[in-house]
Amino acid sequence: MNLINNITQIAKKVLLSEAEAIARLADFIDEDFQNCVEAILNMKGRVVVTGIGKSANIASKIVATLNSTGTPAIFMHAADAIHGDLGMIQPEDFVICISKSGNTPEIKVLVPLLKRKGSKLAAMVSSIDSYLAESADYVLNANVEREACPNNLAPTTSTTAALALGDALAVCLLEARGFSSADFARLHPGGSLGKRLYLKVEDIYKQNQAPKVTENATLRQVIIEISSKRLGATAVVKENTDELVGIITDGDLRRMLDKYESTEGIIATDIMTASPLTIEPDQYAAEAMAIMQEKNITQLIVTDSGKFEGFVHLHDLLKEGLV
Template sequence: MSSDQDTNVQIETAREVLYIEGSALLQMSDYLDKSFSKAIQTILKCQGRTILTGMGKSGHIANKIASTLASTGTPAFFVHPAEAAHGDLGMIVAGDIVIALSNSGESDEILTLVPALKRKGVTIIAITGREQSTLAKISDIHIFARINQEACPLGLAPTTSTTVSLAIGDAIAVCLLKERHFTSNDFALSHPAGSLGKSLLIKAEDIMIKEDDTPVVSTNATLKDVIIVMTNKGLGLAIITDTEKHVLGIFTDGDLRRLFQNEQEIKNLVIKDIMTTLPKTISKDILASEALHLMQKHKIASLLVINNNNQLLGVLTMHQLLKAGIV
Protein backbone atom coordinates (compact mmCIF):
# COMPACT_ATOMS: atom_id res chain seq x y z
CA MET A 1 0.00 0.00 0.00
CA SER A 2 1.36 3.42 -0.95
CA SER A 3 2.04 6.20 1.49
CA ASP A 4 -0.91 8.19 0.14
CA GLN A 5 -3.18 5.18 0.56
CA ASP A 6 -1.96 4.75 4.15
CA THR A 7 -2.73 8.39 4.82
CA ASN A 8 -6.23 8.11 3.38
CA VAL A 9 -7.00 5.00 5.42
CA GLN A 10 -5.77 6.67 8.61
CA ILE A 11 -7.82 9.80 8.00
CA GLU A 12 -10.93 7.75 7.29
CA THR A 13 -10.39 5.76 10.49
CA ALA A 14 -9.96 8.96 12.48
CA ARG A 15 -13.12 10.43 10.95
CA GLU A 16 -15.05 7.31 11.86
CA VAL A 17 -13.87 7.51 15.46
CA LEU A 18 -14.82 11.17 15.70
CA TYR A 19 -18.17 10.50 14.07
CA ILE A 20 -18.99 7.65 16.45
CA GLU A 21 -18.00 9.64 19.54
CA GLY A 22 -19.60 12.87 18.31
CA SER A 23 -22.87 11.07 17.54
CA ALA A 24 -22.82 9.53 21.00
CA LEU A 25 -22.49 12.96 22.59
CA LEU A 26 -25.41 14.32 20.59
CA GLN A 27 -27.53 11.30 21.51
CA MET A 28 -26.56 11.68 25.17
CA SER A 29 -27.94 15.21 25.16
CA ASP A 30 -31.31 13.73 24.21
CA TYR A 31 -31.06 10.95 26.82
CA LEU A 32 -30.56 13.28 29.81
CA ASP A 33 -33.47 13.03 32.24
CA LYS A 34 -34.57 14.11 35.70
CA SER A 35 -31.83 12.06 37.34
CA PHE A 36 -29.26 14.51 35.96
CA SER A 37 -31.17 17.48 37.36
CA LYS A 38 -31.54 15.67 40.67
CA ALA A 39 -27.78 15.18 40.79
CA ILE A 40 -27.21 18.90 40.20
CA GLN A 41 -29.67 19.90 42.94
CA THR A 42 -28.11 17.40 45.35
CA ILE A 43 -24.61 18.74 44.79
CA LEU A 44 -25.82 22.33 45.17
CA LYS A 45 -27.36 21.51 48.55
CA CYS A 46 -24.30 19.58 49.72
CA GLN A 47 -22.57 21.10 52.75
CA GLY A 48 -19.57 18.84 52.30
CA ARG A 49 -17.25 18.02 49.42
CA THR A 50 -17.78 16.17 46.17
CA ILE A 51 -15.50 13.17 45.76
CA LEU A 52 -14.92 11.46 42.43
CA THR A 53 -13.84 7.84 42.14
CA GLY A 54 -13.32 5.26 39.42
CA MET A 55 -11.03 2.44 38.33
CA GLY A 56 -8.83 2.27 35.24
CA LYS A 57 -9.81 4.62 32.42
CA SER A 58 -12.92 5.65 34.36
CA GLY A 59 -10.60 6.69 37.16
CA HIS A 60 -8.66 8.99 34.83
CA ILE A 61 -11.93 10.57 33.68
CA ALA A 62 -13.12 10.92 37.28
CA ASN A 63 -9.87 12.65 38.20
CA LYS A 64 -10.31 15.17 35.41
CA ILE A 65 -13.94 15.85 36.40
CA ALA A 66 -12.84 16.45 39.99
CA SER A 67 -10.28 18.96 38.77
CA THR A 68 -12.88 20.76 36.63
CA LEU A 69 -15.35 20.93 39.50
CA ALA A 70 -12.73 22.24 41.93
CA SER A 71 -11.69 25.02 39.57
CA THR A 72 -15.27 26.11 38.87
CA GLY A 73 -16.60 26.57 42.38
CA THR A 74 -17.42 23.07 43.65
CA PRO A 75 -15.01 21.72 46.31
CA ALA A 76 -13.98 18.36 44.85
CA PHE A 77 -11.16 15.84 44.75
CA PHE A 78 -10.41 12.35 43.47
CA VAL A 79 -10.00 9.25 45.62
CA HIS A 80 -8.76 5.99 44.13
CA PRO A 81 -11.22 3.24 45.11
CA ALA A 82 -8.48 0.69 45.85
CA GLU A 83 -6.70 3.16 48.12
CA ALA A 84 -10.01 4.09 49.71
CA ALA A 85 -10.53 0.47 50.70
CA HIS A 86 -7.18 0.56 52.50
CA GLY A 87 -7.59 3.70 54.58
CA ASP A 88 -8.31 6.63 52.29
CA LEU A 89 -12.02 6.16 52.95
CA GLY A 90 -11.31 8.23 56.05
CA MET A 91 -11.03 11.25 53.76
CA ILE A 92 -14.76 10.98 53.06
CA VAL A 93 -17.17 12.04 55.80
CA ALA A 94 -20.88 12.38 56.44
CA GLY A 95 -22.44 15.04 54.27
CA ASP A 96 -20.07 14.44 51.37
CA ILE A 97 -21.15 13.26 47.93
CA VAL A 98 -19.37 10.54 45.99
CA ILE A 99 -19.67 10.46 42.21
CA ALA A 100 -18.62 6.98 41.09
CA LEU A 101 -17.76 6.26 37.46
CA SER A 102 -17.92 2.72 36.10
CA ASN A 103 -18.90 1.85 32.55
CA SER A 104 -19.92 -1.69 33.51
CA GLY A 105 -21.33 -0.66 36.87
CA GLU A 106 -19.75 -3.81 38.28
CA SER A 107 -16.31 -2.66 39.42
CA ASP A 108 -15.54 -4.68 42.53
CA GLU A 109 -13.32 -1.95 43.98
CA ILE A 110 -16.19 0.54 43.89
CA LEU A 111 -18.94 -1.85 44.97
CA THR A 112 -16.83 -2.77 48.00
CA LEU A 113 -16.94 0.84 49.15
CA VAL A 114 -20.69 1.38 48.87
CA PRO A 115 -21.80 -0.20 52.20
CA ALA A 116 -19.20 1.79 54.15
CA LEU A 117 -20.14 5.00 52.33
CA LYS A 118 -23.82 4.51 53.08
CA ARG A 119 -23.06 3.90 56.77
CA LYS A 120 -21.17 7.19 56.82
CA GLY A 121 -24.20 9.02 55.44
CA VAL A 122 -22.61 9.77 52.08
CA THR A 123 -24.78 10.32 49.02
CA ILE A 124 -23.71 8.24 46.02
CA ILE A 125 -24.18 9.42 42.44
CA ALA A 126 -23.27 6.78 39.87
CA ILE A 127 -22.42 7.34 36.21
CA THR A 128 -22.51 4.01 34.40
CA GLY A 129 -23.12 2.62 30.94
CA ARG A 130 -25.50 -0.07 32.15
CA GLU A 131 -28.88 0.89 33.49
CA GLN A 132 -29.44 -2.39 35.31
CA SER A 133 -25.94 -2.72 36.75
CA THR A 134 -25.36 -3.32 40.44
CA LEU A 135 -23.88 0.14 40.98
CA ALA A 136 -26.80 1.76 39.17
CA LYS A 137 -29.28 -0.02 41.43
CA ILE A 138 -27.61 0.66 44.78
CA SER A 139 -26.66 4.30 44.17
CA ASP A 140 -28.86 7.15 45.36
CA ILE A 141 -28.84 8.78 41.92
CA HIS A 142 -27.92 7.12 38.63
CA ILE A 143 -26.94 8.92 35.44
CA PHE A 144 -27.11 6.52 32.51
CA ALA A 145 -24.15 7.19 30.17
CA ARG A 146 -25.72 5.40 27.25
CA ILE A 147 -23.72 4.60 24.11
CA ASN A 148 -24.37 2.39 21.09
CA GLN A 149 -20.78 1.33 20.45
CA GLU A 150 -17.19 1.99 21.40
CA ALA A 151 -15.08 3.66 18.73
CA CYS A 152 -12.53 0.88 19.19
CA PRO A 153 -13.13 -1.61 16.32
CA LEU A 154 -12.62 -4.48 18.77
CA GLY A 155 -15.25 -3.01 21.08
CA LEU A 156 -12.81 -3.40 23.95
CA ALA A 157 -10.86 -0.18 24.59
CA PRO A 158 -12.92 2.45 26.44
CA THR A 159 -13.30 5.21 23.86
CA THR A 160 -16.85 6.41 23.29
CA SER A 161 -17.79 5.49 26.85
CA THR A 162 -15.02 7.59 28.41
CA THR A 163 -15.75 10.50 26.08
CA VAL A 164 -19.42 10.50 27.07
CA SER A 165 -18.58 10.19 30.78
CA LEU A 166 -16.17 13.12 30.55
CA ALA A 167 -18.76 15.22 28.73
CA ILE A 168 -21.34 14.42 31.42
CA GLY A 169 -18.82 15.61 33.99
CA ASP A 170 -18.31 18.83 32.06
CA ALA A 171 -22.08 19.29 31.85
CA ILE A 172 -22.37 18.85 35.61
CA ALA A 173 -19.58 21.37 36.22
CA VAL A 174 -21.08 23.99 33.89
CA CYS A 175 -24.57 23.59 35.36
CA LEU A 176 -23.16 24.07 38.86
CA LEU A 177 -21.08 27.01 37.69
CA LYS A 178 -24.17 28.76 36.36
CA GLU A 179 -26.28 27.95 39.40
CA ARG A 180 -23.58 29.33 41.71
CA HIS A 181 -23.23 32.50 39.57
CA PHE A 182 -19.53 31.70 39.33
CA THR A 183 -17.60 34.56 37.69
CA SER A 184 -14.25 35.02 35.97
CA ASN A 185 -13.00 36.67 39.18
CA ASP A 186 -13.95 33.56 41.13
CA PHE A 187 -12.12 31.46 38.55
CA ALA A 188 -9.03 33.61 38.92
CA LEU A 189 -8.93 33.00 42.68
CA SER A 190 -8.32 29.30 42.06
CA HIS A 191 -5.87 29.99 39.19
CA PRO A 192 -3.53 32.67 40.61
CA ALA A 193 -0.56 31.42 38.58
CA GLY A 194 -2.39 31.38 35.27
CA SER A 195 -2.53 34.28 32.86
CA LEU A 196 -6.23 34.82 33.60
CA GLY A 197 -5.62 34.76 37.34
CA LYS A 198 -2.81 37.27 37.04
CA SER A 199 -4.84 39.59 34.84
CA LEU A 200 -7.79 39.54 37.25
CA LEU A 201 -5.97 39.54 40.59
CA ILE A 202 -2.76 41.56 40.36
CA LYS A 203 -3.19 45.26 41.07
CA ALA A 204 -0.87 48.17 40.35
CA GLU A 205 0.21 48.42 43.98
CA ASP A 206 1.30 44.76 43.94
CA ILE A 207 4.02 45.26 41.34
CA MET A 208 4.70 49.00 41.16
CA ILE A 209 8.02 50.57 42.09
CA LYS A 210 7.40 52.27 45.43
CA GLU A 211 7.72 56.03 45.79
CA ASP A 212 10.99 55.82 47.75
CA ASP A 213 12.66 54.10 44.78
CA THR A 214 11.36 56.45 42.10
CA PRO A 215 13.35 59.28 40.42
CA VAL A 216 11.75 62.35 41.98
CA VAL A 217 12.96 65.92 41.42
CA SER A 218 11.71 69.39 42.32
CA THR A 219 10.47 71.98 39.83
CA ASN A 220 13.68 74.01 40.17
CA ALA A 221 16.01 71.13 39.29
CA THR A 222 18.30 71.77 36.34
CA LEU A 223 18.29 69.46 33.36
CA LYS A 224 21.75 68.25 34.36
CA ASP A 225 20.47 67.28 37.82
CA VAL A 226 17.48 65.54 36.29
CA ILE A 227 19.65 63.49 33.93
CA ILE A 228 21.78 62.36 36.87
CA VAL A 229 18.69 61.26 38.83
CA MET A 230 17.27 59.48 35.78
CA THR A 231 20.56 57.67 35.21
CA ASN A 232 20.85 56.56 38.84
CA LYS A 233 17.29 55.19 39.03
CA GLY A 234 17.32 53.62 35.57
CA LEU A 235 13.61 53.99 34.82
CA GLY A 236 13.95 56.27 31.84
CA LEU A 237 11.99 59.06 33.47
CA ALA A 238 11.92 61.65 36.22
CA ILE A 239 8.85 62.69 38.22
CA ILE A 240 8.42 66.29 39.23
CA THR A 241 6.65 66.87 42.55
CA ASP A 242 6.23 69.60 45.13
CA THR A 243 7.40 69.29 48.73
CA GLU A 244 4.25 67.35 49.66
CA LYS A 245 4.75 64.80 46.86
CA HIS A 246 1.94 66.15 44.68
CA VAL A 247 2.65 65.17 41.08
CA LEU A 248 3.30 68.18 38.86
CA GLY A 249 4.82 66.64 35.77
CA ILE A 250 7.05 64.03 34.15
CA PHE A 251 10.18 64.07 32.01
CA THR A 252 11.22 61.01 30.00
CA ASP A 253 14.09 59.75 27.88
CA GLY A 254 11.94 60.55 24.88
CA ASP A 255 11.58 64.15 26.00
CA LEU A 256 15.35 64.40 26.37
CA ARG A 257 15.99 63.05 22.87
CA ARG A 258 13.53 65.51 21.39
CA LEU A 259 15.36 68.36 23.13
CA PHE A 260 18.63 67.35 21.50
CA GLN A 261 16.98 66.89 18.12
CA ASN A 262 15.65 70.46 18.28
CA GLU A 263 19.20 71.69 18.93
CA GLN A 264 18.12 74.01 21.70
CA GLU A 265 20.49 75.52 24.18
CA ILE A 266 19.90 73.05 27.01
CA LYS A 267 22.71 73.83 29.42
CA ASN A 268 20.71 76.14 31.68
CA LEU A 269 17.26 74.66 31.28
CA VAL A 270 15.12 74.16 34.40
CA ILE A 271 12.84 71.13 34.51
CA LYS A 272 9.64 73.10 35.25
CA ASP A 273 9.98 74.76 31.83
CA ILE A 274 10.33 71.54 29.83
CA MET A 275 8.40 68.90 31.79
CA THR A 276 5.17 67.36 30.54
CA THR A 277 2.33 68.48 32.76
CA LEU A 278 -0.72 66.31 33.42
CA PRO A 279 1.07 62.95 33.03
CA LYS A 280 -0.94 59.74 32.78
CA THR A 281 -1.76 58.48 36.27
CA ILE A 282 -3.60 55.57 37.86
CA SER A 283 -4.79 54.57 41.32
CA LYS A 284 -3.07 51.83 43.26
CA ASP A 285 -6.20 49.65 43.09
CA ILE A 286 -6.40 49.47 39.30
CA LEU A 287 -5.80 46.01 37.85
CA ALA A 288 -2.42 45.59 36.22
CA SER A 289 -4.19 44.35 33.09
CA GLU A 290 -6.11 47.63 32.89
CA ALA A 291 -2.85 49.54 33.33
CA LEU A 292 -1.42 47.61 30.39
CA HIS A 293 -4.42 48.60 28.28
CA LEU A 294 -3.82 52.27 29.14
CA MET A 295 -0.15 52.03 28.21
CA GLN A 296 -1.02 50.45 24.88
CA LYS A 297 -3.78 52.97 24.22
CA HIS A 298 -1.56 55.99 24.87
CA LYS A 299 1.63 54.37 23.52
CA ILE A 300 3.59 54.94 26.70
CA ALA A 301 5.81 52.67 28.80
CA SER A 302 4.99 53.88 32.32
CA LEU A 303 2.19 55.20 34.52
CA LEU A 304 2.42 57.17 37.75
CA VAL A 305 0.52 55.68 40.66
CA ILE A 306 -1.13 58.32 42.85
CA ASN A 307 -3.59 58.57 45.75
CA ASN A 308 -6.81 60.58 45.84
CA ASN A 309 -4.83 63.74 46.62
CA ASN A 310 -2.62 63.42 43.53
CA GLN A 311 0.34 62.43 45.71
CA LEU A 312 2.90 60.03 44.30
CA LEU A 313 2.76 56.41 45.50
CA GLY A 314 4.92 54.78 42.87
CA VAL A 315 5.54 54.02 39.22
CA LEU A 316 4.27 51.14 37.12
CA THR A 317 6.35 50.38 34.04
CA MET A 318 6.02 47.97 31.15
CA HIS A 319 8.98 46.11 32.61
CA GLN A 320 7.05 45.37 35.81
CA LEU A 321 4.11 44.10 33.76
CA LEU A 322 6.42 41.82 31.80
CA LYS A 323 8.02 40.46 34.98
CA ALA A 324 4.60 39.76 36.48
CA GLY A 325 3.46 37.90 33.36
CA ILE A 326 0.69 40.37 32.55
CA VAL A 327 2.01 41.01 29.05
Protein backbone atom coordinates in the same frame (compact mmCIF):
# COMPACT_ATOMS: atom_id res chain seq x y z
CA MET B 1 -2.25 8.79 0.85
CA ASN B 2 1.13 9.61 2.40
CA LEU B 3 1.79 9.19 6.11
CA ILE B 4 1.62 12.90 6.99
CA ASN B 5 -1.77 13.38 5.31
CA ASN B 6 -3.05 10.18 6.90
CA ILE B 7 -2.03 11.36 10.38
CA THR B 8 -3.70 14.71 9.77
CA GLN B 9 -6.95 13.08 8.73
CA ILE B 10 -6.96 10.70 11.69
CA ALA B 11 -6.34 13.52 14.17
CA LYS B 12 -9.13 15.64 12.68
CA LYS B 13 -11.50 12.70 12.73
CA VAL B 14 -10.81 12.03 16.41
CA LEU B 15 -11.30 15.66 17.40
CA LEU B 16 -14.51 16.07 15.41
CA SER B 17 -15.86 12.78 16.75
CA GLU B 18 -15.23 13.79 20.34
CA ALA B 19 -16.58 17.30 19.76
CA GLU B 20 -19.82 15.86 18.38
CA ALA B 21 -20.12 13.53 21.36
CA ILE B 22 -19.71 16.39 23.82
CA ALA B 23 -22.26 18.49 21.93
CA ARG B 24 -24.74 15.62 22.25
CA LEU B 25 -24.40 15.72 26.04
CA ALA B 26 -26.35 18.97 26.10
CA ASP B 27 -29.45 16.97 25.18
CA PHE B 28 -28.95 14.80 28.29
CA ILE B 29 -29.00 17.62 30.83
CA ASP B 30 -32.26 16.82 32.57
CA GLU B 31 -34.07 16.96 35.90
CA ASP B 32 -31.72 14.36 37.38
CA PHE B 33 -28.74 16.60 36.64
CA GLN B 34 -30.49 19.58 38.21
CA ASN B 35 -31.49 17.57 41.28
CA CYS B 36 -27.93 16.31 41.61
CA VAL B 37 -26.59 19.88 41.66
CA GLU B 38 -29.15 20.89 44.28
CA ALA B 39 -28.33 17.86 46.44
CA ILE B 40 -24.63 18.73 46.39
CA LEU B 41 -25.39 22.34 47.27
CA ASN B 42 -27.42 21.18 50.28
CA MET B 43 -25.07 18.45 51.50
CA LYS B 44 -23.14 18.80 54.76
CA GLY B 45 -20.22 16.59 53.75
CA ARG B 46 -17.94 16.32 50.74
CA VAL B 47 -18.28 15.06 47.20
CA VAL B 48 -16.50 11.71 46.81
CA VAL B 49 -15.73 10.90 43.18
CA THR B 50 -14.78 7.34 42.31
CA GLY B 51 -14.11 5.14 39.32
CA ILE B 52 -11.82 2.43 38.04
CA GLY B 53 -9.33 2.34 35.17
CA LYS B 54 -9.41 5.43 32.96
CA SER B 55 -12.57 6.56 34.75
CA ALA B 56 -10.51 6.83 37.93
CA ASN B 57 -8.20 9.28 36.15
CA ILE B 58 -11.18 11.37 35.12
CA ALA B 59 -12.57 11.18 38.65
CA SER B 60 -9.31 12.55 40.03
CA LYS B 61 -9.42 15.52 37.65
CA ILE B 62 -13.07 16.28 38.50
CA VAL B 63 -12.14 16.29 42.18
CA ALA B 64 -9.41 18.85 41.47
CA THR B 65 -11.87 21.06 39.57
CA LEU B 66 -14.50 20.86 42.31
CA ASN B 67 -12.01 21.74 45.03
CA SER B 68 -10.63 24.68 43.08
CA THR B 69 -14.11 26.09 42.50
CA GLY B 70 -15.41 25.90 46.05
CA THR B 71 -16.90 22.40 46.38
CA PRO B 72 -15.01 20.21 48.89
CA ALA B 73 -14.21 16.91 47.17
CA ILE B 74 -12.02 13.82 47.57
CA PHE B 75 -11.02 11.01 45.23
CA MET B 76 -11.51 7.34 46.01
CA HIS B 77 -10.35 4.57 43.68
CA ALA B 78 -13.14 2.04 43.26
CA ALA B 79 -10.78 -0.92 43.57
CA ASP B 80 -9.20 0.45 46.75
CA ALA B 81 -12.61 1.21 48.22
CA ILE B 82 -13.44 -2.47 48.66
CA HIS B 83 -10.08 -3.02 50.33
CA GLY B 84 -10.38 -0.47 53.12
CA ASP B 85 -10.71 3.00 51.57
CA LEU B 86 -14.49 2.86 51.93
CA GLY B 87 -13.86 4.09 55.47
CA MET B 88 -13.24 7.61 54.16
CA ILE B 89 -16.90 8.00 53.21
CA GLN B 90 -19.32 9.44 55.76
CA PRO B 91 -23.16 9.32 55.61
CA GLU B 92 -23.38 13.06 54.87
CA ASP B 93 -21.04 12.73 51.85
CA PHE B 94 -22.26 12.66 48.24
CA VAL B 95 -20.73 10.02 45.98
CA ILE B 96 -20.30 10.28 42.20
CA CYS B 97 -19.34 7.00 40.57
CA ILE B 98 -17.98 7.13 37.02
CA SER B 99 -18.20 4.08 34.79
CA LYS B 100 -18.81 3.76 31.07
CA SER B 101 -20.60 0.42 31.26
CA GLY B 102 -21.86 0.67 34.82
CA ASN B 103 -21.53 -3.11 35.02
CA THR B 104 -17.92 -3.83 35.98
CA PRO B 105 -17.36 -6.37 38.80
CA GLU B 106 -15.78 -3.76 41.07
CA ILE B 107 -18.77 -1.44 40.65
CA LYS B 108 -21.22 -4.25 41.43
CA VAL B 109 -19.37 -4.96 44.65
CA LEU B 110 -18.99 -1.29 45.58
CA VAL B 111 -22.52 0.00 45.02
CA PRO B 112 -24.28 -2.03 47.78
CA LEU B 113 -21.55 -0.98 50.21
CA LEU B 114 -22.08 2.67 49.31
CA LYS B 115 -25.84 2.33 49.74
CA ARG B 116 -25.26 0.80 53.16
CA LYS B 117 -23.24 3.89 54.13
CA GLY B 118 -26.31 6.05 53.60
CA SER B 119 -24.60 8.46 51.19
CA LYS B 120 -26.43 9.77 48.15
CA LEU B 121 -25.10 8.26 44.92
CA ALA B 122 -24.90 9.75 41.43
CA ALA B 123 -23.97 7.53 38.48
CA MET B 124 -22.04 9.11 35.62
CA VAL B 125 -22.51 6.46 32.96
CA SER B 126 -22.75 5.92 29.25
CA SER B 127 -25.32 3.19 29.72
CA ILE B 128 -28.41 4.37 31.59
CA ASP B 129 -29.75 0.80 31.71
CA SER B 130 -26.72 -0.44 33.65
CA TYR B 131 -26.59 -1.84 37.16
CA LEU B 132 -24.94 1.35 38.42
CA ALA B 133 -27.52 3.66 36.84
CA GLU B 134 -30.45 1.64 38.16
CA SER B 135 -28.96 1.62 41.66
CA ALA B 136 -28.12 5.33 41.85
CA ASP B 137 -30.18 8.18 43.27
CA TYR B 138 -29.22 10.38 40.31
CA VAL B 139 -28.07 9.54 36.78
CA LEU B 140 -25.68 11.84 34.93
CA ASN B 141 -26.00 10.67 31.35
CA ALA B 142 -22.59 10.61 29.65
CA ASN B 143 -23.68 8.45 26.75
CA VAL B 144 -21.42 8.18 23.70
CA GLU B 145 -22.22 6.20 20.56
CA ARG B 146 -18.68 4.89 20.10
CA GLU B 147 -15.09 5.53 21.05
CA ALA B 148 -12.73 7.51 18.83
CA CYS B 149 -10.53 4.42 18.84
CA PRO B 150 -11.02 2.63 15.47
CA ASN B 151 -11.58 -0.64 17.35
CA ASN B 152 -14.15 1.04 19.61
CA LEU B 153 -12.19 -0.24 22.61
CA ALA B 154 -9.76 2.29 24.09
CA PRO B 155 -11.55 4.77 26.39
CA THR B 156 -11.29 8.00 24.43
CA THR B 157 -14.60 9.66 23.61
CA SER B 158 -16.23 8.23 26.74
CA THR B 159 -13.61 9.67 29.08
CA THR B 160 -13.71 13.03 27.29
CA ALA B 161 -17.48 13.11 27.70
CA ALA B 162 -17.25 12.29 31.40
CA LEU B 163 -14.66 15.01 31.88
CA ALA B 164 -16.83 17.58 30.11
CA LEU B 165 -19.88 16.58 32.15
CA GLY B 166 -17.83 16.96 35.32
CA ASP B 167 -16.86 20.47 34.22
CA ALA B 168 -20.52 21.30 33.62
CA LEU B 169 -21.36 20.08 37.12
CA ALA B 170 -18.54 22.09 38.71
CA VAL B 171 -19.46 25.31 36.89
CA CYS B 172 -23.14 24.94 37.83
CA LEU B 173 -22.11 24.61 41.48
CA LEU B 174 -19.72 27.55 41.13
CA GLU B 175 -22.39 29.84 39.71
CA ALA B 176 -25.06 28.66 42.16
CA ARG B 177 -22.75 29.59 45.04
CA GLY B 178 -21.84 32.95 43.52
CA PHE B 179 -18.20 31.89 43.59
CA SER B 180 -16.23 35.00 42.60
CA SER B 181 -12.79 35.69 41.19
CA ALA B 182 -11.79 36.80 44.71
CA ASP B 183 -12.87 33.39 46.05
CA PHE B 184 -10.90 31.74 43.26
CA ALA B 185 -7.82 33.77 44.14
CA ARG B 186 -7.96 32.63 47.76
CA LEU B 187 -7.80 29.02 46.58
CA HIS B 188 -5.07 29.68 43.97
CA PRO B 189 -2.44 31.84 45.69
CA GLY B 190 0.50 30.25 43.87
CA GLY B 191 1.78 30.65 40.33
CA SER B 192 0.93 33.19 37.67
CA LEU B 193 -2.80 32.43 37.84
CA GLY B 194 -2.96 33.29 41.53
CA LYS B 195 -0.91 36.43 41.06
CA ARG B 196 -3.21 37.65 38.33
CA LEU B 197 -6.09 37.36 40.77
CA TYR B 198 -4.61 38.86 43.92
CA LEU B 199 -1.36 40.77 43.20
CA LYS B 200 -1.96 44.52 43.24
CA VAL B 201 0.06 47.46 42.00
CA GLU B 202 0.71 48.57 45.60
CA ASP B 203 2.50 45.25 46.20
CA ILE B 204 5.02 46.10 43.48
CA TYR B 205 5.66 49.76 42.84
CA LYS B 206 7.09 50.65 46.26
CA GLN B 207 10.22 48.63 45.53
CA ASN B 208 11.07 51.01 42.68
CA GLN B 209 12.55 54.47 42.90
CA ALA B 210 10.14 57.31 42.17
CA PRO B 211 11.73 59.76 39.71
CA LYS B 212 10.00 63.13 39.58
CA VAL B 213 10.74 66.71 38.59
CA THR B 214 8.72 69.87 38.89
CA GLU B 215 7.18 71.71 35.95
CA ASN B 216 10.02 74.24 35.78
CA ALA B 217 12.86 71.73 36.05
CA THR B 218 15.71 72.36 33.63
CA LEU B 219 16.68 69.90 30.92
CA ARG B 220 19.80 69.03 32.90
CA GLN B 221 17.71 68.23 35.99
CA VAL B 222 15.38 66.08 33.90
CA ILE B 223 18.23 64.06 32.37
CA ILE B 224 19.93 63.55 35.73
CA GLU B 225 16.68 62.39 37.33
CA ILE B 226 15.93 59.90 34.56
CA SER B 227 19.49 58.57 34.49
CA SER B 228 19.93 58.27 38.26
CA LYS B 229 16.62 56.48 38.91
CA ARG B 230 17.08 54.01 36.02
CA LEU B 231 13.43 53.62 35.03
CA GLY B 232 13.67 55.33 31.64
CA ALA B 233 11.23 58.06 32.62
CA THR B 234 10.34 60.69 35.19
CA ALA B 235 7.05 62.09 36.37
CA VAL B 236 6.41 65.83 36.13
CA VAL B 237 4.56 67.23 39.13
CA LYS B 238 3.34 70.55 40.47
CA GLU B 239 5.70 71.99 43.05
CA ASN B 240 4.68 71.44 46.69
CA THR B 241 1.62 69.33 45.81
CA ASP B 242 2.97 66.34 43.85
CA GLU B 243 -0.06 66.61 41.59
CA LEU B 244 0.84 64.80 38.36
CA VAL B 245 0.90 66.89 35.21
CA GLY B 246 2.99 64.82 32.81
CA ILE B 247 5.71 62.29 32.05
CA ILE B 248 9.06 62.54 30.29
CA THR B 249 10.57 59.38 28.84
CA ASP B 250 13.82 58.58 27.08
CA GLY B 251 11.81 58.75 23.87
CA ASP B 252 10.63 62.28 24.67
CA LEU B 253 14.26 63.36 25.06
CA ARG B 254 15.17 61.94 21.67
CA ARG B 255 12.19 63.62 20.02
CA MET B 256 13.17 66.89 21.68
CA LEU B 257 16.55 66.81 19.92
CA ASP B 258 14.75 66.52 16.57
CA LYS B 259 12.36 69.35 17.44
CA TYR B 260 14.69 71.98 18.91
CA GLU B 261 17.93 73.21 17.35
CA SER B 262 18.98 74.67 20.70
CA THR B 263 18.24 73.11 24.08
CA GLU B 264 19.00 76.26 26.02
CA GLY B 265 16.16 77.36 28.26
CA ILE B 266 14.10 74.18 27.78
CA ILE B 267 12.13 73.13 30.86
CA ALA B 268 10.14 70.03 31.76
CA THR B 269 6.79 71.27 30.47
CA ASP B 270 8.28 71.89 27.02
CA ILE B 271 9.03 68.23 26.42
CA MET B 272 6.68 66.29 28.67
CA THR B 273 3.64 64.27 27.57
CA ALA B 274 0.69 65.76 29.39
CA SER B 275 -2.05 63.64 31.01
CA PRO B 276 -0.11 60.36 30.88
CA LEU B 277 -1.64 56.96 31.47
CA THR B 278 -1.82 56.12 35.15
CA ILE B 279 -2.92 53.36 37.46
CA GLU B 280 -4.08 53.38 41.08
CA PRO B 281 -2.29 51.44 43.85
CA ASP B 282 -5.32 49.26 44.61
CA GLN B 283 -5.73 48.07 41.02
CA TYR B 284 -4.52 44.61 40.07
CA ALA B 285 -1.06 44.18 38.60
CA ALA B 286 -2.67 42.21 35.78
CA GLU B 287 -4.55 45.38 34.80
CA ALA B 288 -1.24 47.25 34.61
CA MET B 289 0.13 44.51 32.36
CA ALA B 290 -2.92 44.70 30.09
CA ILE B 291 -2.54 48.48 29.71
CA MET B 292 1.16 48.22 28.92
CA GLN B 293 0.55 45.51 26.32
CA GLU B 294 -2.30 47.42 24.68
CA LYS B 295 -0.44 50.76 24.56
CA ASN B 296 2.98 49.21 23.86
CA ILE B 297 4.66 51.00 26.78
CA THR B 298 7.07 49.77 29.43
CA GLN B 299 6.01 51.74 32.50
CA LEU B 300 2.97 53.26 34.16
CA ILE B 301 2.80 56.07 36.67
CA VAL B 302 1.06 55.17 39.92
CA THR B 303 -1.20 57.91 41.28
CA ASP B 304 -3.51 58.19 44.26
CA SER B 305 -6.29 60.73 43.72
CA GLY B 306 -4.16 62.45 41.10
CA LYS B 307 -1.03 62.67 43.22
CA PHE B 308 2.17 61.01 42.09
CA GLU B 309 3.13 57.88 44.04
CA GLY B 310 5.68 56.07 41.87
CA PHE B 311 6.19 53.83 38.85
CA VAL B 312 5.34 50.25 38.00
CA HIS B 313 7.59 48.85 35.27
CA LEU B 314 7.13 46.04 32.80
CA HIS B 315 10.18 44.32 34.28
CA ASP B 316 8.40 44.17 37.66
CA LEU B 317 5.49 42.32 36.10
CA LEU B 318 7.73 39.98 34.15
CA LYS B 319 9.62 39.18 37.35
CA GLU B 320 6.33 38.29 39.03
CA GLY B 321 5.53 35.85 36.22
CA LEU B 322 2.43 37.65 34.98
CA VAL B 323 3.23 36.90 31.33
